[in-house]
Amino acid sequence: MIPWHEIDSVFLDMDGTLLDLHFDNHFWREHVPLRYAEQHRLDLEAARSELVPRFRLKEGTLDWYCVEYWSRELNLDIVQLKREVHHLIAVHEHVTEFLQRTRTAGKRVVMVTNAHEKSLALKMEVTGLVDAFDALVCSHDIGYPKEDLRFWDRLGDVERFDRKTTLFIDDSLPVLRTARDFGIGHILAVRKPDSRSPARDTGEFAAIDSFQDIMPDQE
Ligand SMILES: [Mg+2]
Numbered sequence: 001m002i003p004w005h006e007i008d009s010v011f012l013d014m015d016g017t018l019l020d021l022h023f024d025n026h027f028w029r030e031h032v033p034l035r036y037a038e039q040h041r042l043d044l045e046a047a048r049s050e051l052v053p054r055f056r057l058k059e060g061t062l063d064w065y066c067v068e069y070w071s072r073e074l075n076l077d078i079v080q081l082k083r084e085v086h087h088l089i090a091v092h093e094h095v096t097e098f099l100q101r102t103r104t105a106g107k108r109v110v111m112v113t114n115a116h117e118k119s120l121a122l123k124m125e126v127t128g129l130v131d132a133f134d135a136l137v138c139s140h141d142i143g144y145p146k147e148d149l150r151f152w153d154r155l156g157d158v159e160r161f162d163r164k165t166t167l168f169i170d171d172s173l174p175v176l177r178t179a180r181d182f183g184i185g186h187i188l189a190v191r192k193p194d195s196r197s198p199a200r201d202t203g204e205f206a207a208i209d210s211f212q213d214i215m216p217d218q219e
Pocket residue numbers: 013014015016017170171172
């Protein structure tokens with residue numbers, strides 16, 4: 001599925017790709033509405049119908065991924081709320097082995113995420129994955145989300161790579177389309193970002209069910 005001899009760099013998304021999106025889905029769909037309802041003395045359904053359109057309005061923007069934006073906007077401590085449900089943060093199956101073997105095979109392994117640095121820090125703390133990467137790139141530091149072509153143009157300022165010999169794996173179709181338009185040579189989607197939701201249609205992109213599907217050969 002992957003011509004490994006043609007790959008020098010492997011760029012990996014975090015939420016939904018390496019980590020189970022169940023945490024994020026639960027957090028935004030259940031936990032934030034619950035705490036927002038308590039704070040505003042609303043019932044849960046009323047809180048949800050207030051929040052869902054506000055979330056939708058920000059989809060695909062840096063604000064959507066920004067814990068400080070939502071802490072301000074909702075008057076809730078989003079990082080603290082994430083800590084309350086941190087037991088749901090989980091690494092997808094075979095990820096740890098995939099990261100190890102990819103590096104052993106001599107590839108540069110880089111996490112490329114839209115997550116805010118505080119979310120990233122919490123997830124690295126809980127999963128212990130941080131040392132598995134040669135570099136971690138946060139779109140907040142670049143100034144644009146991965147959905148924006150300008151993110152990819154500027155990525156070269158912080159990470160040396162050749163787009164033709166780069167493999168990029170992400171669970172967001174808008175992000176994958178931008179990476180493709182930029183010219184990333186090898187692109188894969190993720191069929192099951194949330195382990196508790198059904199597999200998804202990944203449109204025009206080839207997809208993995210598990211990192212076991214693309215494990216580099218053992219030396
Ligand atoms: Mg993702």
